[in-house]
Amino acid sequence: MRPPTSLKREFLRKWIMGLQLCSSSKKEMSFVERKKAIKLSADVAMASARNAATRWSRALISKASKDDSNKGIVECILGPDLESLKGASLSMDLHSNKNISKKILSKKNISKKILRKSRSIRQAKKSCSQKVMASSIAKRLVKKRTQVLKSLVPGGESMTEFSLIEETLDYILSLRAQVDVMRHLANATELLNRK
């Protein structure tokens, strides 16, 4: 396995920076704001710890930097020279993703729909055997679930099925590391506070 400790360490480091920035900027924050700030810095730190090697991390960062209020944190976490790199890749990703993927997806969807209709008509004519129906039902289920998964993984809308699975793999690993670090921190504070 890729050494999880290094990932966690990266994440922790960047997260600390983000938190410091948050706390220095606003003195009085409501509970919700605080929670959002924590979560945001955690997410961005996680994404940048992957060094934009994966699509989901890029998508996450681009989403976060769209919102003006978050930009400061994002920039801080990313670091000065990384920012320019990511700016380029982000803009490329954004534009390319937006334009191309929309067109491609719409075309794909239309053509797929047509194919599906013709296929189903043909199948209905040919045989209503149980096998055929079962397989079509299975396919439909799989389709539904890939849709849901696409909505879960950041930036998943414009991914083929194969890349989606890989991105999910990586995303699960990083989420796990993130949860571990956060949990340890929460425990540490709890224990310390109990003293």
Add this chain to the structure above:
Amino acid sequence: MGTDANGDSGFEHGDGCLLDCPSLGIFTSLPYLNGVTSIFIDDYDPPVPPAHVADAIAPPPLTTHDQIDDIYAGTVLENQEMSSTIQLTQHSSDPRFVELVPNFPPFSTGGFSEMITSCSLPKCHKNGCSPIHPLEKNVTGKTSNLRNQIDNCAQMKECHKADDGTIKFPPIEKKRKRLANDGSQFAYLKNMEAAQQKDECLGRQDERKQKAEPKIVANNCGKQIGEEVKVSSQNGEAPKEDYIHVRAKRGQATNSHSLAERVRRERISERMKFLQDLVPGCNKITGKAVMLDEIINYVQSLQRQVEFLSMKLATVYPEMNVQIERILSNDIHHSKGGTAPILGFGPGMNSAYPVRQVNLQAITQAMESSNLQSSPMSPMPNAWDDELQGIKRMGFTSTAGPENLETSELHESTAIDFLRPKGIALLTQEVLNDPAFINSKD
């Protein structure tokens, strides 16, 4: 089936019953809050002989996930099995695993392409062996299926001729163009290993079958060569060893589309197997739909955990300032163990990024000095308390003495204690009612 119910809840979130999901997450995590600190202590001081760091980190998350997520209530045994498959030391007999593990480092640095190719290697080896088998059967002579396979091997030598006529596959097009330059070489090198046997049947059947169906044959060949070119160009190694040998097996269609489909399906199923090992409790599941369901549930639960943990941290830190640094410095010292990583941590952090607050610098310097003194303490003791006391004394030399420190901390902690019983329940309600939170779930 339990997963179906959870799958439904997962679907509902698309329909707008958002409140169900977060409440689920919170309720399942409440026991985590109350009773489980002992478990976390056990997790928290992993035995840190560095060789087993990976091992130590892998099992605890699984066992704690087991605790937290009722959905993933596999037995502890099952999770341990799972963790053993992930550990570096033990492997299942699956050869793909053995190939996988040393190749995960490229996962972090080089991205996915290397991982794909490295993981496709074992597959190639497997498939590379297989053509010999059916060929041997062929020699005994079942012609209808022979035809397919022999056409394939015939074309491996001939395909560079058939290049132009076979552009039916848009994705393969570019690969074929590349191929046109290297074509004959590839064909030759590939054939070196299994060539002899193939040549026999080639010699017999070649003339007969060659003209029969040039199109399909050429497509198949193109498909194979396309795969080979793709893999070898990515690897940059000698092409004879690695190619995804797509061979029409007995009784299967050799239609070009179905071949591509099959390759795609195989790659997807391979990835799904990796996912099976990541998601706890999925060893026995076969079938894409159920697997996907489990994966969705897992990702959702992880995301919910992140939300919940950030909420929890928000409650503990009314002012996110000084406490974070102090606690993080303690935390870093404990969780990362040893002196070397922390020494590497501290100065690296200071130099790379502008540190905005003086406290942090002071703390890291204090940490470093304390690390030098505290090397006898670095083998992780089991008792939190002693370490904490010791480090507080050694680390925070700026304040007067241990007692002063403790009282000052006590002040803060009592303030937090006031908050806490008001605590999680009320605050979570507050958050749930907050429309922003609900929107952020989207």
